[in-house]
Amino acid sequence: MSSKRLAGRSILVTGGASGIGRELCLAFAGQGARVGLIDRDRAKLEPLAEALRRSGVTCATAAADVRERERLRGAVGDIAAALGPIDVLIASAGICRASTVDDLRIAHLEEIVQVNFLGTVYAIEAVLPSMLERRSGHIVGISSMAGVRGIPFEPGYSASKAAVSAYLESLRCELRQRGITVTTVFPGYVQTPLLDEINGMMGADMSAGKAFTSTAAAERIMAGLKRKRSYISFPTPLWLSVRLSQLMPPRFYDRVMGRIFSRFAISSLDGRAASRDGANVALPAE
Structure with missing residues (x-):
């Protein structure tokens, strides 16, 4: 998918009003694509759309809300009617919340799974029939390195992102034979409102000052999409560490994670303190 081939193509981005989704909208617009944005935050959505239109996009x-299956299907249909059949779907809407074993916050976990996993599934469902009919298209899902091995205090987020990557993995082989490319993105830490809120919950900078900018993340994703890669991951050193962790026996992995996360304030909170101090606050889209 070269820059020339992106010109005039219809791109749909969920969670497109902020974070990685927003930067991808800008990046696709810069390549001459037609851009469709879906987000539940209308206050951020419309100003971005107006800025794109003023620049000739x-x-x-x-x-x-990507949790609402029928509403999302209708939204995708409206955008396809305005832009033409969707050529590329970027399913990037996502939230994260932290919890401790003293309070697993099951209602919050259900919302995380609905947004991160089912929101991706519903978006794919909405665009797939047209792609299958045309035997052409590209589906991109934003997973996370937290979905490769679970990390402490984010069980819902880790589980939802693992579900995203497994779902896309399962679809990829069958869809490849039907002319449709599937790409799974595994970001590390990226400077977005999501990371700011996570840092606030944890009580320290999760990235240790080494987070990618959202612009750099979008550039890395765009480069991988143009090569139709099955996986896109960044930053490389963190990805190699995560992959190495898959070889660790559980007891050793637990020891390493315990040492790493002991520096975060949340590790010393019980369930009541975590709730009082905001450790389970809802976060904006990635």
């Missing part, structure tokens, strides 16, 4: 928007 063909743009369509819909305010929708």
Whole structure:
């Protein structure tokens, strides 16, 4: 998918009003693509769309919550009617919350799974029939390195992102035979509102000052998409560490994670303190 081939193509981004989704909208617009944005935050969605239109980009928007299957399907249909059949789907809407074993916050976990995993599934469902009919398209899901091995205090987030990567893995072989590319993105720490809130919950900078900027993350994703890669991961040193961790026996992995996370304030909180101090606050889209 070269820059020339992106010109005039219809791109749909969920969670497109902030974070990585926003930067990808800008990056695709810069390549001459038609951009469709879906986000539940209308206050951020419309100003971005207007800025794109003023720069000459063909743009369509819909305010929708990816948890609402029928509403999302309608939003995708409206955008496809305005831009043409969707050529590339970027499913990037996501949230994260922290919890401790003293309070697993099951209602919050359910919301995380609904947004991160089912929101991705619903978006794919909405665009896939047209792609299958045309035997062409590209589906991109934003997973996370936290979905490769679970990390402490983020069980819902880790589980939801693991589900995203397994789901896309399962679809990829079958869809490849039907002319459709599937790409799974595994970001590390990226400077977005999501990371700011996670840092606030944890009580320290999770990235230790080494987070990618959202612009750099979008550039890395765009480069991988143009090569139709199955996996895109960044930063490379962190990805290698995560892959290495898959070889660690559980007891050793637990010891390493315990040492790493002992520096975070949340590790010393019980369930009541975690809730009082905001450790389970909802976060914006990635």
